[in-house]
Amino acid sequence: MSTKPPKFSTIGHSLTRPDAQGKITGTTEYIPDITIPRMVHAAPVTSPVPFGRLETVDPTPARSIPGFIEFIGAEHIPWKNQVGVIIQDQPLMADSVVRYVGDSIGLVIAESPTAAREAAQAIRIHIDPLPAVFTIDEARDASGPFIHDTNLACTHQVVNGDAATELDQADRIIEARLSTPFQEHFYLEPQGCIAIPEPDGSFTLIGSIQCPFYVQKAVAGALGIPFNQVCVKQAPIGGAFGGKEDIPSELCARAAVAAYHLRRPVRLVYTREEDIQLTSKRHPFQMHYQVGVMNDGILVAAKVLLEENAGAYATLSTVVSYRSSIQALGPYRVPHVDVVSNSYYTNNPPTGAFRGFGSPQAAFGHERMMDMIARELGLDPLELRLKNLLRIGDTTVTGQKLMVSVGAEETLQRAANAAEWPRKVKSASGSRYRTGLGIGTIHYGNCLGAAGWALDGAGVKLSLARDGSVAVAFGLVEMGQGALTVVQQMTAEALGIDPERITVLPTDSRQVPDSGPSVASRNVVMTGNAIRKAAEALLPVLKRTAAETLDSSPESIKISGDKAIDTSSGDFLTFDALAEALYLNNQPMESLGWWHVPRLNFKPETGQGEAYFTYSFATQIAQVTVDTLTGQIAVDHVWAAHDVGQAVNPAGIEGQVEGGVAQGVGLALTEHFLLDKGQVISDNFTTYLVPTALDSPEVTTQIVEAPEPEGPWGAKGIGEPAIIPTAAAIANAVSNALGVQVHEIPITPEKVLEILKHP
């Protein structure tokens, strides 16, 4: 924790979450708790095979199940049978081909969830199987039948200088092939939504939804109705982590089609097993790094091939592929680069958005490489990083010159100091337990970047009531990350008032403009800037009225400390009195704020230019203890230093970092996602090992503040950076402990024993 005194009156102070009490006491109502009169229940009808031609679907046997109401299939969709987020490759319900075990064929609607599931099992589905592919290698090398027109879902590259020539001229080339696994989001609350046909012909969707405006588009597209006829409301969300970015569009559009036909509200909530089988995961990566380095440790060139297992549909693969290509070489100066990132369709469940969007995978790549290079050159891994780290004035691999807000070095130094690097880690040779330390240093492009610029705007509405209470509507969502708290704080700061006055409303598409997706650690930056804009629009009205009431001039009025103060006389109005004065003077008491990311000059064909408008930086140092007898790894401590530009809610940042580290421990060590020909084997808490509190290390968080002028009050994103370096740091620590290079995660006990047997 930073101990510097906060520069601002509310920003930088730790606030209690407004949603804490409901979540702790259990009064918060999630989708399964919400009942709508006349509501019916849906269960998914899905493909039992990984790839095939859908010949017939016969609901006849289901009709006799008590409570059965209807089978809703592709033929019921009034308008477009398409739910692809970016690439239009995914039918809402299969009409000719199924591409993974769990691919949607339709919904059974029944009077209870149990009846719906029983009836769904009874539907007779006839599919002609096609030869399926599951691995990146199989997908890349297949000669057909292809999963879509081709098995290549998308490709991105970053090319600068002449990597081939410069590699040849480097003192050494360090090369490695690395791989990362599927990861399941395992949010506590499975996907769910309710589609409500309104008496006026419009549709309301309530759901555990990360991106209300994706849902609006999907439902409008499926039903063939205008966007203004689709109202999307966010229910409280029991975790999302990216997994509720793309998938809720599927659930909501399917439920909406059913609601459209039945004229009854339809609730669709996945069971845990359905959720794991049907919904998207983190992309497994295969990575081939060749890094040219001089003997003094200066990096000169790199050639990188990233290959991603996209699963059956692209969903957000293009974004994941883009981001991993941009960040493939970490926060380092590498003058000559040739990075290619290819995503391949396979007949697995789709892989999509997951906290970090390919960044933890890329971080595993570049940070494992840095440690291997250090080892080859006999350099301290910290020293090697310091030699190559991006600093103010340096240029990224995309040719973007960074002139502000580069906290990379400070994160490295702060984490190293905290961890007392280079600490001699004592592991008596021959001891059963071996301890190691490992560094992970990363950068993270804030918001959507050049690939998603058109979606990178966000809106806010501030409403002041005559009693001085304030409501804030914002276009992103609270999904556990603490959005409500930071929105409350930033509004208080922007208006100079007490945060207690402020209520942040649940997101509702009727209250806010399309503010893009709630992803990419966007909330603080986007909503914060939109709040500033909205406050800029409201403050002149407040000051004018205060000046009239205090018989002063607007220029002399300062609103701070919950008062409007006439700086010329010292007279003041309480904010309550000011609100009442506004009301009695018939002044506008609402304002809108809209902010978008500055235009980015970027060439997709070479991956050169402004990839993101700014970057977060972080270093995590992990200490692990490996039990060489059982192969089990304990992460003892993680020292995490994160450059957040400016901390808004330090307690929230600590929470994000502790959560990110825990999820990173899962990615690195425990979460072993097992598939058998596209069928998920590890489909519950018993077989898929999410780290528990006992598996989580002690975390020491250091907040580094390298202010970003375009960020609100200097702030940058923290949600994703929190997880990005963890697995890399742990893998480096394990390599350090064992003296053997780890090329693959998760490092399960079996793998440790295997490594020890064949180092």
Place this chain on the structure above:
Amino acid sequence: MSTKPPKFSTIGHSLTRPDAQGKITGTTEYIPDITIPRMVHAAPVTSPVPFGRLETVDPTPARSIPGFIEFIGAEHIPWKNQVGVIIQDQPLMADSVVRYVGDSIGLVIAESPTAAREAAQAIRIHIDPLPAVFTIDEARDASGPFIHDTNLACTHQVVNGDAATELDQADRIIEARLSTPFQEHFYLEPQGCIAIPEPDGSFTLIGSIQCPFYVQKAVAGALGIPFNQVCVKQAPIGGAFGGKEDIPSELCARAAVAAYHLRRPVRLVYTREEDIQLTSKRHPFQMHYQVGVMNDGILVAAKVLLEENAGAYATLSTVVSYRSSIQALGPYRVPHVDVVSNSYYTNNPPTGAFRGFGSPQAAFGHERMMDMIARELGLDPLELRLKNLLRIGDTTVTGQKLMVSVGAEETLQRAANAAEWPRKVKSASGSRYRTGLGIGTIHYGNCLGAAGWALDGAGVKLSLARDGSVAVAFGLVEMGQGALTVVQQMTAEALGIDPERITVLPTDSRQVPDSGPSVASRNVVMTGNAIRKAAEALLPVLKRTAAETLDSSPESIKISGDKAIDTSSGDFLTFDALAEALYLNNQPMESLGWWHVPRLNFKPETGQGEAYFTYSFATQIAQVTVDTLTGQIAVDHVWAAHDVGQAVNPAGIEGQVEGGVAQGVGLALTEHFLLDKGQVISDNFTTYLVPTALDSPEVTTQIVEAPEPEGPWGAKGIGEPAIIPTAAAIANAVSNALGVQVHEIPITPEKVLEILKHP
């Protein structure tokens, strides 16, 4: 109907109501159709006596009624036990005194409405009676105990010049005492609401609500929570006519108190009989006019005393009293005036807002006087009015000089021409049937006027989606008057787009700022101007983006006919394409509009100055046939000419006029509200005779357009002017038919026979 070609592309065209289909086919869901999970039902517990000290309330006997849940009384109110709209004279639930039969003592909450009512009957209430007063005379002359600190609820005056002296110097003084009755709103849908305690601690109120922001204030006050914790949503409203201005605050705050304690949604819907006994009515007026006139018919001075029966609580009496004092002498030049308007508390149900707010009563006064003066002077009633009518440049009795938008004369001429005035109405003397014609000419101050200026602002939010659909949120409400249609039209006109793109959202306090009450014919003027402001904020963004897309300059772009046209080249973008371009260019796609009535310079102590910012004018001429055998009166035809400034939806204006005339027929003839010591006798459709279609005359509507520069596109209000002259015109026609002056309405058959017996 005006047959002039419309000046605008959407404004001035008759549009189908967007809410018509649901209302006609029955799919619209009113409060009794809406169910919330875990909802319980409330029934009112009320005073059986008109005045007394509340000694004890014992719910014990009710507890044994099956389904009984709880009795909620004054002791359950967490914060303020006060629900007075303007004067703080009304407890939410009685705690010491009851003041009318029906005064609230509390609510019984039960599992069904039937159980709730059965249990409400079983509550043991002990009241010590006090001597009650029911008439204005009794209230004025009482020496105590007073109903409140005094029996005078409020007083207003309009004093200009020296009325006493000038009356003395007039050629003649015409004097009369006139009176008007209670009128029951008899909206088709009785009052109802649902109070929902939300999991986050806030409260949602859904109801048949004319003034959502009054409800917000009342609920926040009763519960002691901030305004931003009270979300008020308007359900479809089955008629209101002012009766849902004040009363929903009572229902909602009481239901909210119950919901607060039980943590369950509470629905409170009045039966017809409860509604009539418990809720507000139109004020009965006693009027004493003394008008000084020269022999040529020029009015020189007037002394007027208006006395109103306010019932047990003031509710909106101050506004009714204010408006009737301002309009007491009609649209005429009267240089010397002395008007006093006093409202007296009585132990009847409260009287409050009712379409016209005292105007139909004042119109009955001044128009009966004009006919009596004409008769005294031997002048044609039309001629007398033309001699004295307000024209451009004239000054009202409050000293307000009218420089624009004075359509009075045109309404009189147009109505007279249509009615072929002075038509000889043939009634063979000695015939059983006698026919007569009567004129009613009125003015109506638009919006709230000086007495309510602080509330006279309104807001709008325009939201454009990327598919080109538009949502409009507005702060007033649709209550049957056609608000949705005119809002849609004005938005289409302001943006230059097809009205089909536009959806007007149900009013929701979370979407719009406090826009004051939906009363006083405010919607077209207030919302229309707010729409213009919102469009002014959005259009530059639209034009800039269109210019960029069309490679032109914003100054050359014109948006009309659903296209953005480059006037320099003739190139255009469809509005769909423009919306998509805005989206892709990350432009703000929402805007707010706020408009308030210009500041009014008015002195309440003398009633002099700008009483209202503009006036609507109207003339209705009624033809009646009186059956001298039965006393029954048929209104054969009403020729109605209304100066609306600019017609927005001509079909809507015709609807308003036809509805207003019908309601005026009820006031004039059929609606006989009977009380026995404060107990309503005529408490249902059988005993209280609302005119049916067969009682309603043929109506010929003439639209007069004297544009008001401050009105949107020149428009002024029509909702209330529609009813104001009707009863006066009918009474004049009856007086004309019978040759006997009518001083009192309703002119029931009994009264006709009485008049004929004792002329």
